[in-house]
Amino acid sequence: MADYPAPHLIDFPKLGVPGIGYISVGENDKDPLPFSVQRVFWTYYTPESIVRGRHAHHRTEQVLVAVAGRIIVTTETADGNIQLFRLEDPNVGLYVPPCAWHTMQYSHTAVQLALASRTYAEDDYIRDYQAFRQQWAPKP
Template identity: 75%
Template sequence: MTEPYLIQFPKLGAPEIGYISVTEQQKLVPFEVQRIFWTYYTPESIVRGRHAHHSTQQVLIAVAGRIIVTTELADGRLESFRLEDPNMGLYVPPNAWHTMQYSHSAVQLVFASAPYHEADYIRSYEDFKRIWQSN
């Protein structure tokens, strides 16, 4: 079972000219990217996510602001990640229940290993525990 982990992307540049972070297909992102999406203007009082996936892998990046991501594996291991540097990403495997809470100015960029399929989402916490504990 794969666990969530941080990915540090290159930070090229300098304070006086700015920075760029870059990756090429499957260099740092451990899967072929099939979908890219972003979230923004999420109120700080809202907790998003609250799901896991059967097979989709993701890398989450706070390109602006701060995002607190909490992951839980089926064995009960909880981890909290503070994303606030645009050159840091969080790999979220399919077996991880995850929630995100955003600063109001946060912009989250997500690389996903599959196109959107509602059937891939596990939206019930009880189903998540049942499905992944049996694996």
């Protein structure tokens, strides 16, 4: 299996001024995107009591951005390292590597933009936490 960086925050350029607004850009051939984007999707109007995600991927890398509102993302890597990220700035994304279990909880006004390295494939998902632990936990 390829080595991937741990989950981490990515700063996108923030271009503009308060009087006219801002734009942030990510391009496939430049930083800060760590992969070529093959799929884009977004979530919105998620009730605050709902926890989404609850899965890992075999091969897909993602960058998650809260383009509006607040998103709390919890990641767990194969070595058991758990991190909590608070996304609420539209020029900051969270890199989520393959084999990282992740969950998201949203403010009701949150809009999450997800940039993915692969197109959708159901067999890329690990949706059972125990299966994730068995497959990716370090071997003694």
